[in-house]
Amino acid sequence: MDFALSNDTGLSDYLIGEQELDGIIQTTDVQSLDLISSGPVPPNPLELLINQSILDLLDELKARCHYMVLDSLPEGLVADSLELMRHIDLNLFVARQNFTNKQLLQYVEDQYERRVIQKTYLLLNDLGNPAGYGYGYGHYEEDDQPNRTKKKRRK
Numbered sequence: 001m002d003f004a005l006s007n008d009t010g011l012s013d014y015l016i017g018e019q020e021l022d023g024i025i026q027t028t029d030v031q032s033l034d035l036i037s038s039g040p041v042p043p044n045p046l047e048l049l050i051n052q053s054i055l056d057l058l059d060e061l062k063a064r065c066h067y068m069v070l071d072s073l074p075e076g077l078v079a080d081s082l083e084l085m086r087h088i089d090l091n092l093f094v095a096r097q098n099f100t101n102k103q104l105l106q107y108v109e110d111q112y113e114r115r116v117i118q119k120t121y122l123l124l125n126d127l128g129n130p131a132g133y134g135y136g137y138g139h140y141e142e143d144d145q146p147n148r149t150k151k152k153r154r155k
Contacts, residue, residue, distance in 0.1 A: 003028045003035060010039025014057065015048040021060060049083050058087055082116060091120045097127050 005026045013019040014036075026035050042048060061068050070088060072081040085091050093108055111117045 003030075005035060005037060007037040007039060010037035011057075012039035012042045012045070012048065014039075015051065015053045016042060017053075021057065046083075054084075055087060082111070085117045089119065091117055092123060093121070094123045094125060096125055099126070 009019055010024050014021060014024050024036050028035055070084055072084060095105060112120050
């Protein structure tokens with residue numbers, strides 16, 4: 001969904017101390033949905049995401065919001081995404097059939113098994129086979145064995 005909002009000011013401005021939190025929150029046309037864009041690309045994005053400022057921001061937003069969704073890089077896990085995953089309640093990976101690189105999914109599983117990320121869910125979309133299943137999903141739970149994935153399918 002395109003919210004047609006500006007990216008001139010955003011998270012990067014907050015993390016470098018150029019904006020207060022209220023100065024980066026944008027209101028969308030969707031009722032009760034606000035957005036913080038990434039803002040201008042800083043020269044040191046990883047440093048900003050492993051700084052105490054991001055943890056303070058997440059704590060402040062948790063106090064203000066019912067739910068938060070953090071959207072990160074769509075392809076590949078990079079250090080900043082992995083750092084954020086350590087501080088959130090649930091990790092949802094959306095994989096597109098015949099599009100998402102299978103090595104990425106293996107990497108996600110490896111990170112889960114090594115306990116780098118937890119509470120990890122996979123949503124498989126664009127299952128284009130009309131004779132097959134309409135959708136599929138799998139997830140890991142903390143009490144699962146590391147190599148087991150619970151899967152359910154519906155016709």
